[in-house]
Amino acid sequence: MKKKNLISTLQGKGFDKIPIWLMRQAGRSLPEYRNFRKNFSNFMEMCLTPEAICEITLQPIRRYDYDGAIIFSDILVIPYALGMSVSFVENEGPRLGPLNLDLLTFENFDENLSNILVGIQKTKNKLPENVTLIGFVGAPWTLSTYMIGGKTKKNFDDVIQFSLKFPQKYETLMEILTDACIRFLCMQIESGVEAVQIFDSWASFVPDCFFDTWVIKPMEKISNHLKRKYPHIPIICFPKGIEAHIDQLVTLTDINALSFGSSAPIKTIIQAQKTHITQGNLDPNILCLGGEILEKQVIRIQNELLVSQRHIFNLGHGILPDTPLENVDKLFALIRS
Ligand code: 1CP
Secondary structure, X not given: OOOOHHHHHHOOOOOOOOOEOOXXXXXXXXXXXXXXHOOOOOHHXXXXXXXXXXXXXXXXXXXXXXXXXXXXXXXXXXXXXXXXOEEEEOOOEEEEOOOOHHHOOOOOHHXXXXXXXXXXXXXXXXXXXXXXXXXXXXXXXXXHHHHHHOOOOOOOHHHHHHHHXXXXXXXXXXXXXXXXXXXXXXXXXXXXXXXXXEEXXXXXXXXXXXXXXXXXXXXXXXXXXXXHHOOOOOEEEEEOOOHHHHHHHHXXXXXXXXXXXXXXXXXXXXXXXXXXXXXXXXXXXXXXXXXXXXXXXXXXXXXXXXXXXXXXXXXXXXXXXXXXXXXXXXXXXXXXX
């Protein structure tokens, strides 16, 4: 019996039982999370409280037979650690800024994130041995969209125009963010995470002519650095919606696994399995709806993607907050049957 099903799969050694975890499994859809959340008026404060990090990370693990536990935090702790103002407005989302490049600094970076590291250590001590602890960051492009736009956007015109008007400034920002990602991932690994995921959730919005510099290059730099320093730590990359660029990503970077969004064609995922471990890509709406379509699509992923033993079951994006728990129960019944 493999002690760490998820790690074994990420290392290309296959699995005894289907490896599964769900993006955004900690927080969001669990009633125990919503209850716990009431203890904090400030979301950022919760993200920086070690006991809260540990509790929320463990909540989905207590309920379900997940193979991975993603540490409870947020991608926006990086801009915060660099000295930017970050807050969350109830039912609306993040508010950042204003961005002043001259004020971004690494001076208090480690100290600003130190509570998250304590949270990681606490979680590691309490996590069942067979569950893999996953650390994460947001990729530079995705982080830059929040830092320039100041909040969640439907499109990224302002970010793209900023980069066109102030190419030097945008390049400096991307360099700072790439270094920050490397530094924070190293800190998380030193504190006990056993695999890392890099979320480039808005990668599909990058214009083709900038794809190389804004998506591939930062990922190349981050993954090269991590692989040199921690060759045993698997790196999962989630560049959502960029199937057209997969070849570039797999040849130029040192990532081990690719997480696919729900729009990725099955044949693209199968192709990627030749060199990489794959992850995904059930549409979160299908899990939210449940019923026959859920059953059908889970079986399809089993038959087409999991037979290679080079796939990790996951969603194509984060679990939707209103997903009924009975549908997650059903998913586990299907996966574990
Ligand atoms: O009120 C609340 O409870 C806040 C909701 C919430 C939660 C539970 C936010 C605000 N962030 C989180 C936790 C979180 N965020 C995790 C924890 C571990 C997990 O369960 O996976 C992770 C990995 C993230 C990552 C994250 N934050 C991403 C990348 C992944 C993705 O879903 O694309 C992004 C884009 C964010 C930004 C963010 N954080 C929160 C909000 C509302 C947003 C904006 C999302 C958007 O712009 O659409």
